Amino acid sequence: MNAVAILFQLVQDAVVVLLAPLLLGWVNQCRAWLQSRSGAGVLQPYRNLAKLFHKDAVLANNASPLFRAVPYILFACMWLAAALVPVVAIDLPLSPAVDVIALVGIFALARVFISLAAMDIGTSFGTLGARREMLVGFLAEPALLMVFFTASMISHSTSLITIVDTLAHKQFVLYPSLAFASAAFLMVLLAENARIPVDNPSTHLELTMIHEAMILEYSARHLALIEWASALKLFAYVTIGIALFLPWGIAGAGDWGALPLALAALTLKLVAAGAGLALLETLSAKMRIFRVPEFMGTAFLLAVLGMLIRSLLES
Amino acid sequence: MPAILPIDIVAGVVLYWLILAGAALALRNHPRLIARLVFPAGAAGALLLAVAALGALGGPANVAVLPLGLPDLPFHLRLDSLSAFFLFLLGAAGLGISIFSSGYFLTMHQRSLGLLCFEYHVFLAGMALVFLADDAYLFMVAWETMALSSYFLVTTDHSIPAIRRAGFLYLLIAHVGAIGILMCFGVMQGGHGDYTFATMRAGHLSAFWSSVTFLLALFGFGAKAGILPMHAWLPEAHPAAPSPVSAMMSGIMLKTAIYGILRVTFDLLDVQLWWWGVIALALGLATALFGVMFAAVQADMKRLLAYSSIENIGIILVGIGLTIIFHAFGKDALAALSLTATLYHALNHAFIKSLLFLGTGAVLHATGERNLGKLGGLIHRMPKLALLMLLGTLAIAGLPPLNGFVSEWLLLQAFLLSPGLPHDYLNMLVPIAAAALALAAALSGYVMVKFYGIIFLGQPREQKLAEAHDIGVMERLGLTWLAAGCLALGLFPVFVILELDSVTKLLVHQTLGGSASLTGWLWLTPIEPERASYSPLILFLIIVAGTLFTMVMVKKFYHGRLRRGPAWDCGFPEQTARMQDSAEGFGQPVRQIFELFFGIVREVPSPFDKHPRYHGETKDLLWEWCYLPIARLAEWLSMLIGKLQHGRINIYLLYSFITLLALLAFVR
Numbered sequence: 001m002n003a004v005a006i007l008f009q010l011v012q013d014a015v016v017v018l019l020a021p022l023l024l025g026w027v028n029q030c031r032a033w034l035q036s037r038s039g040a041g042v043l044q045p046y047r048n049l050a051k052l053f054h055k056d057a058v059l060a061n062n063a064s065p066l067f068r069a070v071p072y073i074l075f076a077c078m079w080l081a082a083a084l085v086p087v088v089a090i091d092l093p094l095s096p097a098v099d100v101i102a103l104v105g106i107f108a109l110a111r112v113f114i115s116l117a118a119m120d121i122g123t124s125f126g127t128l129g130a131r132r133e134m135l136v137g138f139l140a141e142p143a144l145l146m147v148f149f150t151a152s153m154i155s156h157s158t159s160l161i162t163i164v165d166t167l168a169h170k171q172f173v174l175y176p177s178l179a180f181a182s183a184a185f186l187m188v189l190l191a192e193n194a195r196i197p198v199d200n201p202s203t204h205l206e207l208t209m210i211h212e213a214m215i216l217e218y219s220a221r222h223l224a225l226i227e228w229a230s231a232l233k234l235f236a237y238v239t240i241g242i243a244l245f246l247p248w249g250i251a252g253a254g255d256w257g258a259l260p261l262a263l264a265a266l267t268l269k270l271v272a273a274g275a276g277l278a279l280l281e282t283l284s285a286k287m288r289i290f291r292v293p294e295f296m297g298t299a300f301l302l303a304v305l306g307m308l309i310r311s312l313l314e315s
Numbered sequence: 316m317p318a319i320l321p322i323d324i325v326a327g328v329v330l331y332w333l334i335l336a337g338a339a340l341a342l343r344n345h346p347r348l349i350a351r352l353v354f355p356a357g358a359a360g361a362l363l364l365a366v367a368a369l370g371a372l373g374g375p376a377n378v379a380v381l382p383l384g385l386p387d388l389p390f391h392l393r394l395d396s397l398s399a400f401f402l403f404l405l406g407a408a409g410l411g412i413s414i415f416s417s418g419y420f421l422t423m424h425q426r427s428l429g430l431l432c433f434e435y436h437v438f439l440a441g442m443a444l445v446f447l448a449d450d451a452y453l454f455m456v457a458w459e460t461m462a463l464s465s466y467f468l469v470t471t472d473h474s475i476p477a478i479r480r481a482g483f484l485y486l487l488i489a490h491v492g493a494i495g496i497l498m499c500f501g502v503m504q505g506g507h508g509d510y511t512f513a514t515m516r517a518g519h520l521s522a523f524w525s526s527v528t529f530l531l532a533l534f535g536f537g538a539k540a541g542i543l544p545m546h547a548w549l550p551e552a553h554p555a556a557p558s559p560v561s562a563m564m565s566g567i568m569l570k571t572a573i574y575g576i577l578r579v580t581f582d583l584l585d586v587q588l589w590w591w592g593v594i595a596l597a598l599g600l601a602t603a604l605f606g607v608m609f610a611a612v613q614a615d616m617k618r619l620l621a622y623s624s625i626e627n628i629g630i631i632l633v634g635i636g637l638t639i640i641f642h643a644f645g646k647d648a649l650a651a652l653s654l655t656a657t658l659y660h661a662l663n664h665a666f667i668k669s670l671l672f673l674g675t676g677a678v679l680h681a682t683g684e685r686n687l688g689k690l691g692g693l694i695h696r697m698p699k700l701a702l703l704m705l706l707g708t709l710a711i712a713g714l715p716p717l718n719g720f721v722s723e724w725l726l727l728q729a730f731l732l733s734p735g736l737p738h739d740y741l742n743m744l745v746p747i748a749a750a751a752l753a754l755a756a757a758l759s760g761y762v763m764v765k766f767y768g769i770i771f772l773g774q775p776r777e778q779k780l781a782e783a784h785d786i787g788v789m790e791r792l793g794l795t796w797l798a799a800g801c802l803a804l805g806l807f808p809v810f811v812i813l814e815l816d817s818v819t820k821l822l823v824h825q826t827l828g829g830s831a832s833l834t835g836w837l838w839l840t841p842i843e844p845e846r847a848s849y850s851p852l853i854l855f856l857i858i859v860a861g862t863l864f865t866m867v868m869v870k871k872f873y874h875g876r877l878r879r880g881p882a883w884d885c886g887f888p889e890q891t892a893r894m895q896d897s898a899e900g901f902g903q904p905v906r907q908i909f910e911l912f913f914g915i916v917r918e919v920p921s922p923f924d925k926h927p928r929y930h931g932e933t934k935d936l937l938w939e940w941c942y943l944p945i946a947r948l949a950e951w952l953s954m955l956i957g958k959l960q961h962g963r964i965n966i967y968l969l970y971s972f973i974t975l976l977a978l979l980a981f982v983r
Binding site for chain 2: 054058109111124127131135146157204206307311
């Protein structure tokens with residue numbers, strides 16, 4: 001662990017937290033274009049955040065301290081998750097503290113906290129949202145874990161750094177197991193980030209909403225932190241996807257000269273991923289909530305299949 | 316004067332607890348004195364036991380022979396690392412429970428507190444003796460002492476018929492299990508007639524008889540642990556008992572069965588076959604998934620926790636199965652890893668489940684309600700309890716950086732390392748098993764959000780909850796000890812694993828501590844740093860620092876202005892507590908997804924009913940598939956045998972005559 005690596009880690013922490021809303025803005029903008037709207041511009045998430053931070057917070061009369069603490073905890077968890085993923089350079093001093101299983105654990109921790117906060121006020125929508133979120137979560141979490149396991153089996157490690165290093169510097173081989181895993185991961189990504197077809201981030205329709213139902217009681221700075229944490233979560237998921245399935249171009253250990261190229265590659269990948277996500281969301285329709293378990297079950301099955309293929313055919 | 320060995324201290328604590336039990340009986344007319352004095356004194360014994368056991372963990376095995384018991388059949392005691400580990404578990408968890416009990420029973424006005432305290436300490440002593448026993452005779456005596464004293468504890472409120480029924484079911488299954496254990500020892504002594512464990516250890520059994528022994532042990536101890544399909548007593552007995560007793564049964568007593576399985580499989584038997592591991596693995600997974608699924612649909616908070624205990628026992632059994640598989644194939648490093656995960660999870664579960672059961676006791680005490688559908692909003696009335704319970708909730712849900720996560724992490728690592736077993740089918744099963752385990756772990760998050768959210772968050776669902784009072788000093792002390800244990804076990808795993816090394820060395824002749832602490836105590840690296848590393852302390856500090864940093868920054872750059880107002884709820888005007896999810900409502904998605912596994916009885920009135928009655932019940936299908944057929948068979952058999960009985964002396968004389976003739980013909 002050297003000083004440059006620590007500096008790089010700090011820079012990544014800062015950059016990630018500042019740029020995460022930009023990715024969200026880009027996805028929304030692409031969606032607007034695909035729907036023949038002019039859109040609000042890629043900077044709209046920042047304007048929203050600024051607006052929310054300046055407002056006075058309104059808390060429900062019976063909100064407990066837990067309710068007030070959760071936005072900060074959520075933000076810290078998502079920040080940590082996003083800061084851990086090696087996308088530009090392998091050398092991240094923080095990354096060994098949290099391997100892929102712990103990363104899944106951090107997402108679960110955040111999910112449990114936001115669900116508890118949703119139940120805190122005791123409104124019908126809050127508990128409904130918490131129940132639905134946990135429903136999506138308990139199926140998405142093992143699926144995500146199995147995706148990681150498939151990658152871990154290829155690289156014989158659960159450390160994100162080693163996984164990315166192995167996958168990036170191996171000769172180009174098409175792993176059928178990774179194909180299954182990537183399909184499963186995409187489904188988990190959509191579900192966990194409250195995107196269509198599982199959830200719709202831009203609706204308050206009680207029959208369908210999941211994430212929005214949970215955060216109905218939040219306002220102003222608390223809501224801003226939650227929105228920001230959501231942007232960080234999307235960023236973390238997209239970069240995990242990039243790290244696992246499209247790792248090429250990343251700067252190796254100690255190879256700081258390759259940084260500009262890696263940065264350019266990452267930008268390109270993020271732009272493409274955002275556009276792809278928008279396209280996917282535009283092409284599909286929101287599912288009925290009762291169909292969500294089937295969708296998530298499919299993701300889980302695909303991930304397990306990927307792992308089976310890995311352990312039976314590829315070893 | 317000879318030096319005092321750890322075994323002397325441990326035996327001393329057992330004796331001390333028995334004396335306390337006698338004292339409790341003598342003081343039975345002074346319940347306040349019992350709560351104030353006897354329970355804290357018991358806690359001091361537990362503390363001494365924990366310290367002595369921790370000291371004995373790395374040391375050599377101590378043996379002792381007590382001149383008690385039958386003539387020519389003295390009690391053999393032995394304290395080795397495995398015993399020491401479980402005695403530590405008993406002492407550490409028992410300490411918290413006893414301190415809590417001191418406060419809990421002080422205000423409980425239990426009329427029979429003297430009797431309860433007597434049984435409580437006999438129960439503690441019985442469990443300690445189970446871990447100490449070095450011959451089958453003392454083991455069974457201690458085992459039965461434990462079973463009987465806990466039966467009386469379960470039926471403390473014996474005036475309620477449902478509790479008497481629960482107690483009977485518990486006693487029945489405990490004894491069916493005890494028969495299995497007895498037969499297991501019978502097979503192991505191999506016709507020598509010598510029932511000491513030392514002889515069994517030295518003996519050699521053929522593969523067939525070893526397998527018979529293992530299966531009998533799995534059956535016998537499985538009945539005590541609540542392994543499928545012998546789990547039926549657990550969700551009945553745990554809610555029936557007073558909460559400190561539930562805590563002790565779930566937190567500690569279930570672990571005696573785990574101890575028994577480990578003792579027989581790895582210590583007393585000299586060979587292990589890989590297919591035993593497959594059976595244990597499959598049973599464990601079925602138990603874990605079953606437990607967590609049923610936990611998700613419970614409406615009674617103690618039943619919910621009982622089902623969650625079934626789940627955790629399943630996870631522990633998965634670890635045992637994996638250990639057997641690895642050990643049988645000679646992969647001892649991996650066996651050490653999965654055994655460490657197993658023991659770690661057992662220790663974690665002892666702390667977490669004691670904490671949670673005691674917490675439900677405090678809730679029950681404060682509100683008189685066990686039904687989740689009548690609780691809610693207690694975080695406002697009982698903030699201290701709510702905070703401690705939050706820790707327990709997060710820990711049992713297996714979330715980092717708490718302790719439940721560490722053991723699950725280790726177990727998943729063991730799964731990930733298993734490819735490369737010299738058996739194709741096994742290699743195929745392992746990913747599926749890992750997936751099932753991950754599903755169970757994720758579902759437990761669902762269950763615990765339901766548990767905590769419905770009890771502590773939201774609006775109070777009943778008027779009387781407004782008068783709930785927070786926990787007292789002793790109760791808080793006991794709970795804080797257990798919660799601190801959860802935190803410490805979660806944050807400093809390397810120290811725990813170094814302590815566990817002596818147990819894995821004893822059982823699978825390999826340790827994990829060397830590689831786990833390769834890069835210092837801060838980093839947990841079970842195999843090597845490149846393969847997997849995890850640092851809970853760093854993770855914890857970053858999350859705390861990130862949270863505080865965000866708070867400071869938001870305050871600095873913006874403002875802290877805050878208004879209070881009515882809840883928004885999308886603008887719906889009427890808000891009542893009845894509009895929150897009930898326990899059944901929160902479990903509904905799980906019930907729907909896994910409908911196949913539940914026996915669901917619904918009674919839904921037609922829209923035109925004048926007096927509509929809604930009724931829904933989720934039943935355990937195993938009752939119908941497994942228990943009722945056995946009960947019917949037993950009834951049918953006894954009816955057949957009953958035909959022999961007429962109550963007339965001349966017919967009985969005829970029976971004697973026929974028997975006599977038959978015997979004469981036989982010896983001719």
